[in-house]
Amino acid sequence: MFERFQPRAVALLVLGSAQLLGCAPPPAPAKAADSKTAYSVNTPICVIAADPRGKMVLVQDVPGVMASPKYPLFSDMSLAQIAIFARGQLPQSKLDQVQADLDKLAAQQGAAP
Numbered sequence: 001m002f003e004r005f006q007p008r009a010v011a012l013l014v015l016g017s018a019q020l021l022g023c024a025p026p027p028a029p030a031k032a033a034d035s036k037t038a039y040s041v042n043t044p045i046c047v048i049a050a051d052p053r054g055k056m057v058l059v060q061d062v063p064g065v066m067a068s069p070k071y072p073l074f075s076d077m078s079l080a081q082i083a084i085f086a087r088g089q090l091p092q093s094k095l096d097q098v099q100a101d102l103d104k105l106a107a108q109q110g111a112a113p
Helices: 006-019 045-049 052-061 079-085 092-113
Strands: none
Touching: 045 052, 052 092, 079 092
Protein backbone atom coordinates (compact mmCIF):
# COMPACT_ATOMS: atom_id res chain seq x y z
CA MET A 1 0.00 0.00 0.00
CA PHE A 2 2.74 2.48 0.92
CA GLU A 3 4.66 1.89 -2.29
CA ARG A 4 2.00 3.94 -4.08
CA PHE A 5 2.91 7.14 -2.21
CA GLN A 6 5.12 9.53 -4.11
CA PRO A 7 7.68 11.50 -2.04
CA ARG A 8 6.48 14.78 -3.56
CA ALA A 9 2.86 14.04 -2.72
CA VAL A 10 3.78 13.18 0.84
CA ALA A 11 5.81 16.40 1.15
CA LEU A 12 2.91 18.48 -0.16
CA LEU A 13 0.53 16.72 2.22
CA VAL A 14 2.82 17.43 5.17
CA LEU A 15 3.44 21.03 4.11
CA GLY A 16 -0.25 21.66 3.52
CA SER A 17 -1.05 20.25 6.96
CA ALA A 18 1.64 22.39 8.55
CA GLN A 19 0.16 25.53 7.00
CA LEU A 20 -3.32 24.59 8.18
CA LEU A 21 -2.01 24.07 11.70
CA GLY A 22 -0.57 27.58 11.70
CA CYS A 23 3.10 26.81 12.01
CA ALA A 24 5.39 29.70 12.77
CA PRO A 25 6.67 31.76 9.84
CA PRO A 26 10.21 31.11 8.64
CA PRO A 27 13.01 32.87 10.49
CA ALA A 28 14.38 36.12 9.10
CA PRO A 29 17.60 35.78 7.10
CA ALA A 30 20.82 36.03 9.05
CA LYS A 31 22.38 39.46 9.20
CA ALA A 32 26.12 39.82 9.09
CA ALA A 33 27.96 42.21 11.39
CA ASP A 34 28.22 44.81 8.62
CA SER A 35 24.43 44.73 7.94
CA LYS A 36 24.71 42.72 4.73
CA THR A 37 21.78 40.39 4.21
CA ALA A 38 23.04 37.02 3.07
CA TYR A 39 20.58 34.79 1.22
CA SER A 40 21.36 31.27 0.14
CA VAL A 41 19.66 28.33 -1.53
CA ASN A 42 18.86 27.23 2.03
CA THR A 43 16.86 30.40 2.75
CA PRO A 44 13.07 30.00 2.43
CA ILE A 45 11.85 31.25 -0.96
CA CYS A 46 9.34 33.63 0.65
CA VAL A 47 12.19 35.38 2.51
CA ILE A 48 14.21 35.83 -0.69
CA ALA A 49 11.12 36.95 -2.62
CA ALA A 50 10.37 39.62 0.01
CA ASP A 51 13.47 41.47 -1.24
CA PRO A 52 12.77 42.86 -4.74
CA ARG A 53 16.35 42.09 -5.82
CA GLY A 54 16.05 38.54 -4.46
CA LYS A 55 12.76 38.11 -6.27
CA MET A 56 14.46 39.21 -9.48
CA VAL A 57 17.09 36.48 -9.02
CA LEU A 58 14.38 33.86 -8.51
CA VAL A 59 12.44 35.01 -11.59
CA GLN A 60 15.60 35.09 -13.71
CA ASP A 61 17.26 31.87 -12.55
CA VAL A 62 14.22 29.68 -11.78
CA PRO A 63 11.55 30.76 -14.27
CA GLY A 64 8.03 29.95 -13.23
CA VAL A 65 8.71 29.44 -9.53
CA MET A 66 7.05 32.71 -8.50
CA ALA A 67 4.15 32.32 -10.95
CA SER A 68 3.35 28.74 -9.96
CA PRO A 69 -0.19 28.23 -8.67
CA LYS A 70 1.38 25.98 -6.02
CA TYR A 71 3.68 28.75 -4.76
CA PRO A 72 1.80 29.03 -1.42
CA LEU A 73 2.47 25.33 -0.81
CA PHE A 74 6.24 25.55 -1.18
CA SER A 75 7.05 29.20 -0.43
CA ASP A 76 8.25 28.30 3.08
CA MET A 77 10.72 25.80 1.63
CA SER A 78 14.21 26.56 0.39
CA LEU A 79 15.34 25.80 -3.15
CA ALA A 80 17.65 23.13 -1.74
CA GLN A 81 14.64 21.43 -0.14
CA ILE A 82 12.56 21.71 -3.30
CA ALA A 83 15.39 20.23 -5.37
CA ILE A 84 15.02 16.98 -3.43
CA PHE A 85 11.46 16.56 -4.75
CA ALA A 86 11.94 18.16 -8.18
CA ARG A 87 13.02 14.95 -9.92
CA GLY A 88 15.96 16.53 -11.72
CA GLN A 89 14.16 19.72 -12.75
CA LEU A 90 16.28 21.73 -10.29
CA PRO A 91 19.80 20.31 -10.71
CA GLN A 92 22.81 21.25 -8.60
CA SER A 93 24.14 23.42 -11.44
CA LYS A 94 20.97 25.55 -11.23
CA LEU A 95 21.30 25.81 -7.43
CA ASP A 96 24.92 26.89 -7.89
CA GLN A 97 23.84 29.61 -10.34
CA VAL A 98 21.17 30.90 -7.94
CA GLN A 99 23.70 30.91 -5.08
CA ALA A 100 26.22 32.85 -7.18
CA ASP A 101 23.59 35.47 -8.04
CA LEU A 102 22.49 35.73 -4.41
CA ASP A 103 26.12 36.18 -3.38
CA LYS A 104 26.38 39.05 -5.90
CA LEU A 105 23.41 40.71 -4.20
CA ALA A 106 25.16 40.58 -0.84
CA ALA A 107 28.35 41.96 -2.39
CA GLN A 108 26.46 44.79 -4.08
CA GLN A 109 24.67 45.65 -0.87
CA GLY A 110 27.99 45.76 0.98
CA ALA A 111 29.43 48.11 -1.66
CA ALA A 112 26.44 50.45 -1.58
CA PRO A 113 26.81 53.60 0.58
